[in-house]
Amino acid sequence: MATADALRHAQEKGLDLVEVSPNADPPVCRIMDFGKFKYQQQKRQQEAKKKQTVIQIKEVKFRPKTDEHDYQTKLKHIKRFLEDGDRVKATVFFRGREIVHKDRGQNMLDRVVEDLREIAKMEQGAQFEGRTMNIMLAPIKK
Numbered sequence: 408m409a410t411a412d413a414l415r416h417a418q419e420k421g422l423d424l425v426e427v428s429p430n431a432d433p434p435v436c437r438i439m440d441f442g443k444f445k446y447q448q449q450k451r452q453q454e455a456k457k458k459q460t461v462i463q464i465k466e467v468k469f470r471p472k473t474d475e476h477d478y479q480t481k482l483k484h485i486k487r488f489l490e491d492g493d494r495v496k497a498t499v500f501f502r503g504r505e506i507v508h509k510d511r512g513q514n515m516l517d518r519v520v521e522d523l524r525e526i527a528k529m530e531q532g533a534q535f536e537g538r539t540m541n542i543m544l545a546p547i548k549k
Contacts, residue, residue, distance in 0.1 A: 413438070464543075466496045469519075471511040478515075482522055489527050489546040498541040512540045520544070 408416075417424040417438045425444075428435040465488040467481050488495050497519050499512035513533060520529050523544065531543035 410436075460492065463493045464496055465493050466498060469497065469499045469512075469515050471499060471501060471505050471508055471515065473515065478518075482519065485519070485523065485544070486526065489523070489544065492546055494530065494546075495527070495544040496541055497544060498539050501538045501540075506538060509535070509540065516540065516542050 413436060414424050420438065422438050423441040425437050425439055425441055426434055427437045465485075467485050467488075469478070469481060473481070485495050485497065497516060499515050501509075501512065505511075516533050520527075520542065526547060527544040528547055529542055530545040533540055533542050
């Protein structure tokens, strides 16, 4: 159909002539209510955004000398974060001469992974960055 005929046809119906595929030979156009189309497209985007979940990374810091009760408290926090669907970064922070005892920090992180093996998987192994050693935990999907 000629462009002028298609445009006249669309105006008679009170709609718009919208070019769908300009690179095709000949170009493809569609007769539609463009304002209604844009509105529906915006609503679909809002609906998709509403269903989207934002995953945060929570950080829990330990020290090589962290006592048992403090360890259990921090472990509860990690469990709560994982149950909420967030990823957790468990960090052991070394101060002063504690840096000599990297094995204690590694043991602490291994213990965290072992205690949480039912609800979390280790996403990233132990990494040493400056004075910190950390691992990344992600919740196991059920």
